[in-house]
C-alpha cells in the first residue's frame with residue numbers, strides 16, 4: 582500500500598470489512614469519489630483492508646463493481662489484510678460491522694494507536710439502530726444496492742465531518 586508520510590498534513594482514512602472485496606472497497610471508492618468531486622484529493626489519504634485474509638490479492642467483487650459503476654463510481658485495488666502498522670498510519674479506521682469493530686479493537690489493544698476506530702453508519706441518519714453495514718456476500722444484487730445507499734449516505738456525512746478536521750493546505 583502507499584503509506585502516509587510521517588508528518589503529512591493529510592487526514593488518513595482506512596475503511597475495513599471482513600473480506601475487503603465488497604463493503605470496504607465500495608466505501609473507499611465512494612469516499613474517494615466524493616473527495617475528488619469536492620476538489621479535496623490532496624487533503625486525504627484513503628485506503629481499505631479486511632480483517633480476514635481469504636481474499637488477499639483479489640479485485641473487488643464484480644457485484645460491488647457493477648453497482649458502483651451504475652452510480653458513476655470506479656472501484657480499484659486488491660484486497661489486503663489489516664496490519665498493526667495501519668493503526669499508526671491512519672487517523673480514522675472506519676469499520677462496517679461490530680465483528681470488524683471487535684477485531685480491530687483487539688488488534689489495537691496495547692498498540693499505542695491514536696486512531697479513531699468507528700462504525701461507518703454512525704454517520705448514516707437512516708441507521709436502524711445496530712449501525713452495521715450488512716455483509717452482502719451471500720445475498721443477491723439487491724443487497725449490494727442497499728449497501729451502496731448506506732455507504733453513500735454515510736460517506737457524505739463522514740466527509741462533511743472530516744472536512745473540518747482536514748488540513749487546509
Ligand code: 4NP
Nearest residue numbers: 598599600601602603604718
Ligand atoms: P466483505 O464481504 O467483508 O464486505 O468484503 C465478504 C467477502 C467474503 C466473505 C465474507 C464477506 N467470505 O466469507 O469469503
